[in-house]
Amino acid sequence: MIVEYIRYRVDQADASEFEAAYGRAAVPLAAAPECVDYELSRCVDEPGWYVLRITWTSADDHLQGFRNGEHFGAFFAEIRPFVQRIEEMRHYERTAVHGTGSSVPTLYEWAGGAEALERLTEAFYTQVLQDDLIGPLFAGMDPGHPKYVAMWLAEVFGGPSRYSDERGGYQHMLTQHLGKGITEPQRRRWVSLLMDAADQVGLPDDPEFRAAFFGYIEWGTRLAFANSQPGAEPPTQAPVPRWGWGVAPPYIPHS
Numbered sequence: 495m496i497v498e499y500i501r502y503r504v505d506q507a508d509a510s511e512f513e514a515a516y517g518r519a520a521v522p523l524a525a526a527p528e529c530v531d532y533e534l535s536r537c538v539d540e541p542g543w544y545v546l547r548i549t550w551t552s553a554d555d556h557l558q559g560f561r562n563g564e565h566f567g568a569f570f571a572e573i574r575p576f577v578q579r580i581e582e583m584r585h586y587e588r589t590a591v592h593g594t595g596s597s598v599p600t601l602y603e604w605a606g607g608a609e610a611l612e613r614l615t616e617a618f619y620t621q622v623l624q625d626d627l628i629g630p631l632f633a634g635m636d637p638g639h640p641k642y643v644a645m646w647l648a649e650v651f652g653g654p655s656r657y658s659d660e661r662g663g664y665q666h667m668l669t670q671h672l673g674k675g676i677t678e679p680q681r682r683r684w685v686s687l688l689m690d691a692a693d694q695v696g697l698p699d700d701p702e703f704r705a706a707f708f709g710y711i712e713w714g715t716r717l718a719f720a721n722s723q724p725g726a727e728p729p730t731q732a733p734v735p736r737w738g739w740g741v742a743p744p745y746i747p748h749s
């Protein structure tokens with residue numbers, strides 16, 4: 495992916511027509527398969543200045559695919575009157591420096607931190623060990639297992655990276671599932687018992703948290719299932735995944 499920045503300097507008198515033109519141009523832009531996303535921002539200190547950010551699938555896709563494609567004509571017809579107003583138009587590559595701030599709590603914080611996740615896994619594995627369908631899989635489990643899985647979940651949900659630092663990270667977790675031959679009914683039971691445990695220990699039950707929590711559990715158990723099958727060859731090295739809120743951040747009423 496590549497990010498294109500276009501800086502415009504528009505006369506204040508033309509600003510509303512400029513924004514309206516880009517509003518119309520955004521329709522063919524959004525329809526172009528080469529366009530990932532876009533955003534037009536207006537400078538607060540110098541109101542005639544604008545920055546348009548467009549993320550393209552690649553610079554070539556922009557310059558060859560989009561410009562020679564079916565949507566360019568309609569896009570360009572709208573913005574043509576403002577081309578003379580462009581001060582800079584360049585492609586930028588993302589660097590390794592990026593991240594998110596703390597304006598939204600992590601799932602880890604929202605869940606109640608390490609202590610809440612440990613309560614969850616303790617209650618969960620107590621049930622697991624008594625379960626006819628999946629209990630036998632865990633018959634020889636390490637007594638520290640509930641704590642280790644809580645550490646894993648904490649890291650996934652945005653908490654400290656203890657599982658990576660102290661327990662071998664993704665690679666160790668993967669080796670624990672390889673060759674286990676988990677069946678689909680066993681995967682489902684694992685999910686179901688974990689959701690029961692979440693209710694039992696009082697994890698937050700707001701729709702946003704539960705949707706994100708369940709989303710990860712569904713994803714993770716499907717991977718564990720796939721990786722446990724005979725002959726599976728999953729990647730042996732990978733970072734511990736980091737799971738966020740997805741499309742529905744927490745609902746925090748503002749007074």
Ligand code: HEM
Nearest residue numbers: 631635636639642643646667670680681684711714715718
């Ligand atoms: C989101 C889904 C899952 C997560 C996050 C997860 C997490 C983990 C982790 C972190 C370990 C290694 C613990 C350690 O450091 O020793 C582990 C081991 C294991 N997992 Fe999973 N797991 C998931 C799904 C499943 C499912 C669906 C099953 C089977 C139904 C399963 C069965 C096992 C077993 C049998 C072990 C070895 C336990 C032992 O002998 O100590 N896991 N899991």
